Amino acid sequence: MNMSPREWPYVASSLFKQTHIRASPYAGDVDFSVLDTADAAASASIDMVSLADLLRNSFVYPPHTIYRDVKIMTTGFATQQDREDELRFHFVYQSVLAAARPLSHTVSDETLLRTYHQLLSQAVQRSTASLKAPWFLQSGGKDSTSVAIAVADVRPDTTCLTYLGGREENEVASARFVARQLGLRHEALVCDPGRAYDRYLAMVPRMPLLTADFALLSYADLATEIGRQQGDGIIDGMGVDLFFGVPMHLRDHLIIGLARQAPIPGAWLTYPFIRQNFKLCFALASLQMNRFERHIPGSRFSDHEVNGLFGWNASTHSRKRMDVFQDDVRAARSAEGVRRIVLVMLEAGGFAKSMYSAKAMGLRMAYPYCDKPLCEWIFNEVPDDRLIGPGGLNKVLQRRYIAQRFQRLPYVQNKGSFRFNVPGLARQRFEQVHAFALQARAVLPGAATWLEEHRHCLGNKFFASKFYLLAVTLPWLLSRMRHAVSAGGDDAMSPVIS
Structure with a gap:
């Protein structure tokens, strides 16, 4: 499935007193420099409804931002024909809208896993091409373990960094084991709430916009640490859920x-x-x-x-x-289709926590899972049963990819450790x-x-x-x-x- 030309290339332009910023990492590098000037900061008006969004949901509903006249074009948003001051939303990556995916028996795991590794490695290479000292946020989950395997092949100079946010999840040992088995340097940072908050306060004047994502302070802590360690960019393993799918389980339905x-x-x-x-x-x-x-x-x-x-x-x-x-x-x-729309909506806060923190620290962001060839291949060319398996088992192909290098490990079962x-x-x-x-x-x-x-x-x-x-x-x-x-x-x- 091909996206509209407006969906991918980055562009920022002032339209009828509004500034529109292409803020989707799927569209390439995001540039907030239009907000950098003193005149722009002095004339921007705080949007009180956006502030209410933050307190009600922890992010601002796209396409709005904390500034009344600054709009962000995240995934699914495009300007209206003949009304470029208005933005409409339509999400094209619903599973039912995919081109006919191959039937399960027509393609082997060997072929799929080889292609997945090639595309993921190319995505890592492209997204980190400008980085001389990349650091990878290795949360310990399936997404980060898959990226770590590709990183070891094409960017072995990368340092892995795992954040221990609280007592609820501690996957530092698993993440360290993965990194060392792959020959990657590994560091860990234990959450100190006061230190993280002080680091956030220090970067607040340089943050282009505002989000209140519950991992924002973790990212402020991490970005500051990476800057102190002379890193120049951050690899983040976010973004693949939209294409593998987000199955609903009994607990989700009950909540x-x-x-x-x-x-x-x-x-x-x-x-x-x-x-x-x-x-x-x-x-x-x-x-x-x-x-x-x-x-x-x-x-x-x-x-x-x-x-x-x-x-x-x-x-x-x-x-x-x-x-x-x-x-x-x-x-x-x-219900899974509704959940995909929610995930797209959450992009405004989920990616923002890393984008805003990195911008404040002068670091570049790399999102390998937002690489267009990789996304399109997963969405269109991977059979349904390798996306979501029986019982709502998610990311089946990714699990099999990890199993080629590692046996069944706890982090494949549990979420990563970025809690605060x-x-x-x-x-x-x-x-x-x-x-x-x-x-x-x-x-x-x-x-x-x-x-x-x-x-x-x-x-x-x-x-x-x-x-x-x-x-x-x-x-x-x-x-x-x-x-x-x-x-x-x-x-x-x-x-x-x-």
């Missing part, structure tokens, strides 16, 4: 089935026997969501809480931004974030009050995740508000917020 948009009194969550139980808090929060938004991972502020933070009904305007995706959602023929210690961040930085909230009362008048009322709950990662969202967004906003005042005088703050 999404909880979403009823039911009004749940916020006070319930702070009752002593509830506030200490993450799973119970998560279930009650899910009841308040709609089904589409419950696909989005993580614990976030409810609509009622967001309205309290702002002092007005910001959540309704944020929720309305889902409408741009609804034609594709209604056309999706399965959010309760630890709340313990170490509560007073600092509370001070930020007081300084930002003109924007979020209810933030300081929420922190004061929930301080006793922050040992539960459900509440600590909400603290994290404020910890990430507040200093970025304050940085831009101060810049506007210094650039335009005391009256400059009012037009910055809109």
Whole structure:
């Protein structure tokens, strides 16, 4: 399947007072330099609905950004014919839209695995061609292990770096074993929430846009460390899920089935026997969501809480931004199809955490799985049963690729280890974030009050995740508000917020 010419080449242009940035890594290198000038920063207006998006979902709904007049064209977005100031969404990588894939018996595993290795190696080579000292974020999962095998062949000068984000997942030993077996240097970085936050604060003035992805502070920590170690670029193994597919399991259906948009009194969550139980808090929060938004991972502020933070009904305007995706959602023929659309939507936050961190540190990003020939081959030429197997087994071909080099290992079963210690961040930085909230009362008048009322709950990662969202967004906003005042005088703050 061929994509429209508008889908792949990078272009950034100013259109009718709007700046459109091609921000999909599938389209090649992303360039945020249009936002670098002092004039652009001083004249940009903070979009308050986008801020509500961040607090409700941890990312801004594309094509919007934290700036009112800056739009990003992520996967699926293109300008309207005859209306280039408007963007439409349509996702062409639904499984049912694929060209007829080969039947299982018509192509051998040997041929598929050889082609997969060739294409992945070429993708690594192309994406790292400009890098002299690449570092690879080796999370320990299937995606990163596959990339590590290709990296060992074409970029053996790469250093692997594994992040230990918390007690829940520790795959450092497995990742180190893989790297050493492949002859690659391996390093590990253990999460210190305070250090990661300090590193994030240091890069905030240089971050082009804002996301609140729950791995953003991990990436800020990693990017800073790579810069300190004289690395000049980062290899990231994100991006292949859209093409292998994202099967839904029973647990996924149960969680999404909880979403009823039911009004749940916020006070319930702070009752002593509830506030200490993450799973119970998560279930009650899910009841308040709609089904589409419950696909989005993580614990976030409810609509009622967001309205309290702002002092007005910001959540309704944020929720309305889902409408741009609804034609594709209604056309999706399965729950897996809906999940692909959610993944495309999440691209705005998922890739942003690495793009923005790398930009702030002067590093280049390499995404081998976003290489067009590799993506097109997986989507069109790999039989269905090598994509998703019986029982919803995901990435069958990738599992067999790993098995050629390694036996059954824990990281093939479990997700990678990029989680962040959010309760630890709340313990170490509560007073600092509370001070930020007081300084930002003109924007979020209810933030300081929420922190004061929930301080006793922050040992539960459900509440600590909400603290994290404020910890990430507040200093970025304050940085831009101060810049506007210094650039335009005391009256400059009012037009910055809109």
